[in-house]
Amino acid sequence: MEDSQKIDNTLKMSALLIASITSFITPFMSSSINIALPAIGAEFATDAIILSWIPTSFLLAAAMFAVPFGRIADIYGMKKVFTYGVIIFTITSLLSAIAPSAIILIIFRIIQGIGLAMVFVTGLAIITSVFPPNERGKAIGINLAAVYTGLSLGPVLGGIMTQYLGWRSLFYLMVPLGILVLGLVLWKLKGEWAECRGEKFDIPGSILYSLALVFVMYGFSELPGILGIAMLITGIIGFLGFVKWELKTESPVLDMKLFFNNITFASSNLAALINYSATFAVVFLLSLYLQYIRGLDALSAGVILVAQPILMAIFAPIAGRLSDRYGSRIIASVGMAIVTLGLFSLIFLNTTTPSTFIIISLIVLGLGFGLFSSPNTSAIMGSVERRFLGVASASVSTMRLVGQTMSMGIALLIFAIFIGHVQIMPGNYPELLKSIQITFLISTVLCFAGIFVSLKGKPKRPF
Numbered sequence: 001m002e003d004s005q006k007i008d009n010t011l012k013m014s015a016l017l018i019a020s021i022t023s024f025i026t027p028f029m030s031s032s033i034n035i036a037l038p039a040i041g042a043e044f045a046t047d048a049i050i051l052s053w054i055p056t057s058f059l060l061a062a063a064m065f066a067v068p069f070g071r072i073a074d075i076y077g078m079k080k081v082f083t084y085g086v087i088i089f090t091i092t093s094l095l096s097a098i099a100p101s102a103i104i105l106i107i108f109r110i111i112q113g114i115g116l117a118m119v120f121v122t123g124l125a126i127i128t129s130v131f132p133p134n135e136r137g138k139a140i141g142i143n144l145a146a147v148y149t150g151l152s153l154g155p156v157l158g159g160i161m162t163q164y165l166g167w168r169s170l171f172y173l174m175v176p177l178g179i180l181v182l183g184l185v186l187w188k189l190k191g192e193w194a195e196c197r198g199e200k201f202d203i204p205g206s207i208l209y210s211l212a213l214v215f216v217m218y219g220f221s222e223l224p225g226i227l228g229i230a231m232l233i234t235g236i237i238g239f240l241g242f243v244k245w246e247l248k249t250e251s252p253v254l255d256m257k258l259f260f261n262n263i264t265f266a267s268s269n270l271a272a273l274i275n276y277s278a279t280f281a282v283v284f285l286l287s288l289y290l291q292y293i294r295g296l297d298a299l300s301a302g303v304i305l306v307a308q309p310i311l312m313a314i315f316a317p318i319a320g321r322l323s324d325r326y327g328s329r330i331i332a333s334v335g336m337a338i339v340t341l342g343l344f345s346l347i348f349l350n351t352t353t354p355s356t357f358i359i360i361s362l363i364v365l366g367l368g369f370g371l372f373s374s375p376n377t378s379a380i381m382g383s384v385e386r387r388f389l390g391v392a393s394a395s396v397s398t399m400r401l402v403g404q405t406m407s408m409g410i411a412l413l414i415f416a417i418f419i420g421h422v423q424i425m426p427g428n429y430p431e432l433l434k435s436i437q438i439t440f441l442i443s444t445v446l447c448f449a450g451i452f453v454s455l456k457g458k459p460k461r462p463f
Helices: 004-042 047-077 078-097 102-130 131-162 168-188 203-221 226-248 257-259 263-279 282-291 298-307 306-325 329-348 355-381 386-418 426-454
Strands: none
Touching: 004 047, 004 102, 004 131, 004 168, 004 282, 004 298, 047 078, 047 102, 047 203, 047 355, 047 386, 078 102, 078 168, 078 355, 102 355, 102 386, 131 168, 131 298, 131 306, 131 355, 203 226, 203 386, 257 263, 263 329, 263 355, 263 386, 263 426, 282 298, 282 355, 282 386, 282 426, 298 306, 298 355, 306 329, 306 355, 329 355, 329 426, 355 386, 386 426
């Protein structure tokens, strides 16, 4: 009995360590690349829209494939999908480091996003599988702390590396980290998790979902033109068709009945979608603001931007433990309200805004997001039966990725309207500042609505 408990504890710690390392890598990559965008833009002489697609293409690809791979993991095994995802990520990191142009870099980023979708959807599901309900919030909190540690180090370390080693060094760094994770998986992660082994995979639903998402996101970048409007409408129709198909097919890639019959699952997912849609572009926008409008170098901008993820890393585990004890709904909703205040303050950025004001706003954002994320994630994962863990994990990852993609989509839309397909130069700095202010205004309204969505969840006894 004692040996069995020791093995169980070893498995839990191994799963948490491996998932946390990958949870560190992905946000580090995203936040450091945001800092490096001006350097990438200068080397490749790209316009504002193409530059925006370097982070957006990665997010879009990950969002497109998160739901299908969540279902594939349930059928064929979470460890297997996770392992292949790490391999793809490692190879494409090397290829991205040697990309000769912005377009080639975007192509490699798309493939990298596919690999990380495989990692996103399985890491959290594995943690949920091996940890009992009374320990799950704490484990998820630790995992999310790794996410925010990656976000914390990304701007600073990314700024240092970009300034002294060049932006390509960011991708080179991912190669040994990917090899480390792969070695740990093969050495320490014993067993396999496939609760739906033998069930069919919904190919039509997966294709419909992915294409609809592509149409919506690319449509955003082409607005307000006729092509953009047409693609956006096509994407929305595609999503409606996807929902209809999933409700009638016997083996759906995403069981839509979970959203219609489980209010905690539905409201917590929607709250996550809104939160990420409102907040993800903050680092992207402030990176451009600080380096272009304020004239700071990459390192100085990174030092300012680190305030938000540090607070996230501190409060995510605390919020996770509080949700284990008191429930998730109120804590997550308070966090959403605090995030709204932080976003509201950034509407008033101008050419002379003190750095202290920006840091305080980021601290407020970090506190709010840290309080929101762990309880919200724990609520989603604890509201479903064990056989739906892969789908629930995929939904968490999908809400995050689609939300992040929509956040960049909103920025793309505003940039397209006010700046257009031109390289960012001093002559269009006023338009850049106006775009940033309007994006923060839209984000504030979104996040305010999310407070009430978050409050709708009802406690449900987890498995």
